[in-house]
Amino acid sequence: MFYREAGQFKTSYKADQAIFTITQDKFFVGAFLIIAFGVVPFFIDDYWANAILIHVLVYALAGLGLNILTGYCGQVSLGTGGFMAVGAYASYKLTTSFPELNFIIVLLLSGGVTACVGMFFGLPSLRIKGFYLAVATLAAQFFLVWLFNKVGWFFNYSPTGMIVSPPREVFGFLITGPEASPAVRYLFCLSVVTVFALAAKNIVRGRIGRSWMAIRDMDIAAELIGIRPLEAKLSAFAVSSFYVGVAGALYFNVWLGTAEPTEAFDIFQSFFVLFIVIIGGLGSILGSFLGAAFMVLVPITLKTIMVDGMGFAVGAAKHVEVMLLGSLIIFFLIVEPHGLARLWQILKEKLRRWPFPY
Amino acid sequence: MTYERTIGDTILAVDQISLSFGGVKALSDISFSVREHEVFAIIGPNGAGKSSMLNCINGFYHPQEGTITFKGKTRRQVRPSEAARDGIARTFQNIALFSGMSTLDNIMTGRNTKMNKGLFWQAIRVGPAEKEEMAHRAVVEKVIDFLEIEAIRKTAVGTLPYGLQKRVELGRALAAEPDLLLLDEPMAGMNLEEKQDMCRFILDVNDEFGTTIVLIEHDMGVVMDISDRVVVLDYGKKLAEGTPDEVRTNQDVIDAYLGVSHGEDE
Numbered sequence: 333m334f335y336r337e338a339g340q341f342k343t344s345y346k347a348d349q350a351i352f353t354i355t356q357d358k359f360f361v362g363a364f365l366i367i368a369f370g371v372v373p374f375f376i377d378d379y380w381a382n383a384i385l386i387h388v389l390v391y392a393l394a395g396l397g398l399n400i401l402t403g404y405c406g407q408v409s410l411g412t413g414g415f416m417a418v419g420a421y422a423s424y425k426l427t428t429s430f431p432e433l434n435f436i437i438v439l440l441l442s443g444g445v446t447a448c449v450g451m452f453f454g455l456p457s458l459r460i461k462g463f464y465l466a467v468a469t470l471a472a473q474f475f476l477v478w479l480f481n482k483v484g485w486f487f488n489y490s491p492t493g494m495i496v497s498p499p500r501e502v503f504g505f506l507i508t509g510p511e512a513s514p515a516v517r518y519l520f521c522l523s524v525v526t527v528f529a530l531a532a533k534n535i536v537r538g539r540i541g542r543s544w545m546a547i548r549d550m551d552i553a554a555e556l557i558g559i560r561p562l563e564a565k566l567s568a569f570a571v572s573s574f575y576v577g578v579a580g581a582l583y584f585n586v587w588l589g590t591a592e593p594t595e596a597f598d599i600f601q602s603f604f605v606l607f608i609v610i611i612g613g614l615g616s617i618l619g620s621f622l623g624a625a626f627m628v629l630v631p632i633t634l635k636t637i638m639v640d641g642m643g644f645a646v647g648a649a650k651h652v653e654v655m656l657l658g659s660l661i662i663f664f665l666i667v668e669p670h671g672l673a674r675l676w677q678i679l680k681e682k683l684r685r686w687p688f689p690y
Numbered sequence: 691m692t693y694e695r696t697i698g699d700t701i702l703a704v705d706q707i708s709l710s711f712g713g714v715k716a717l718s719d720i721s722f723s724v725r726e727h728e729v730f731a732i733i734g735p736n737g738a739g740k741s742s743m744l745n746c747i748n749g750f751y752h753p754q755e756g757t758i759t760f761k762g763k764t765r766r767q768v769r770p771s772e773a774a775r776d777g778i779a780r781t782f783q784n785i786a787l788f789s790g791m792s793t794l795d796n797i798m799t800g801r802n803t804k805m806n807k808g809l810f811w812q813a814i815r816v817g818p819a820e821k822e823e824m825a826h827r828a829v830v831e832k833v834i835d836f837l838e839i840e841a842i843r844k845t846a847v848g849t850l851p852y853g854l855q856k857r858v859e860l861g862r863a864l865a866a867e868p869d870l871l872l873l874d875e876p877m878a879g880m881n882l883e884e885k886q887d888m889c890r891f892i893l894d895v896n897d898e899f900g901t902t903i904v905l906i907e908h909d910m911g912v913v914m915d916i917s918d919r920v921v922v923l924d925y926g927k928k929l930a931e932g933t934p935d936e937v938r939t940n941q942d943v944i945d946a947y948l949g950v951s952h953g954e955d956e
Contacts, residue, residue, distance in 0.1 A: 344824075345824050345827040345828065345831075346820065346824055349823070349824075349827065531813040531814065532813075534812060534813050534814065534815035534819075535809065535812050535813050538807075538812040538815065538819060538823060539802055539805040539807070539812060539823075540809060540812050541812075542791070542795055542798060542799045542802060543799070543802055545788060545790060545791050545795070545799075546788050546791075546799050546802075548788075548790065549787075549788035549789050549790050549791065550786050550787070550788055550789075552750075552770075552786065553782065553786035553787070553788070554788070554799075555769075555770045555771050555774075556748060556750065556770045556771075556773075556774060556780060556786075557774050557779065557799065557800055557802070557803070557862065557863070557866060558771050558774030558775050558802060558803035558866065559771060559799075559802055559803075560769075560771045561771075567809065571809070615790065
């Protein structure tokens, strides 16, 4: 009833292949973007920006990256934390070596560097699959974090081994460093993530996306219709790592401000992003956002309810939170193994037929 | 219905192909040639090496001996993806569709090799990439129309019944506009109506697009009706080659199918 496409006719292939084909969808997404860009920045404060919005956005971007690799191309990776570190350190080295460089260019270049590193660590995927590939990418995770800890050049030989993001401006607005206003940082992240999400959607519904999905679904058949596995897999690693690298750069520069590899980019980062992708929905752009929102917001909500509402001690609340989150993840995966994106799809289908059962 | 078909020159020549897996000889010393616009059938009992032969032709297996000449290019080893780019398409005995994608996307994937816009254009998807996508969509729509699968365009192929999946798979192969189409048991597991439909599609493809077809099939009625020439394999060896009538009366073929002892071969 609410989602019925009755009376909406498509007269061209272009209209048929648009991202949002139904007017209701367009309206909904448009309204959402207007609120996100036009309303939220006026009400945002430090807590909302840091704890929730930028947090979700950065992880949604990392989730997008991993989703391209795992969800669309079917290559499991546990190296996301390591690749985020590459993006962060690349942006740090670039912006400290060339302070004049526009931060957007720094961001893109860090993505490029990460893409190269990702392609290198993606080479084993041509020979090994599944769990074995996951282990190979795990090697990338540990190696990269070790590298950024040991080699002083990467952190400019700072005595603490930490990297600190210097203040940088984009179009005259300060976006990094402690002085940057939450609204500007939020808007910057939102713009980057919006553009990248749109690009990802375009890629996955075009030729390259189809070749990834073909490799994922049946690699032999894909090869027999002319898709080169080397090209498809490495391009997936490259694009995915690019996204993860940009997410890492945002994570370090805009969100954290300071970072230290063993803590900020450890194996739990990789798992966190993997959970985002699995819970959100493998092979879904929307799923990356839903998954990131879920993984970030649920712990915060639980904590708020338990500590502020029920008077638990912070430590006890933390334990309960971990247990609850774990059981929620298991519950979700049993109820809907295809993630939140599929739940949304089912809901849409229900809305379409409402009030009739079928 | 009668129509004029001009059988052309040899498009595919298989010359003394031998293939073995360890000690097992899957194919030994097989030679035959397929002419342009022809419907060519490979038949034989189970384990005769028919699928192995197709796998050699499109580069999935690499024969130890012998050469394969396709469109004047002689090669022994070729990558499957390169064979596909040369114009060989195939369908599989067990359906090998991309189960997570819609019918439309599956068939669009068949045209992947014809598209060439780079990542950048794909990402922004205005101008050239959009134009290219729409042009190929139009071709794919023709294939969809031809195979009468308009209604399932947006359905995920994993949920389709078997007969339709086979049709989508044929569509994916056709979308590549191949010069040579390899069909591995296109009618296996189908009922009579579905078989008739499939025969009609195969003959129409051959007639309208002039595609050369090499097919493996167990249904002798079908094979004898639609193929121009037949080659018979048994235990990796060639028993006979010729028109359906010649093959039908060949004593070796009758022996193979009725299970006469292979004598000192064994």
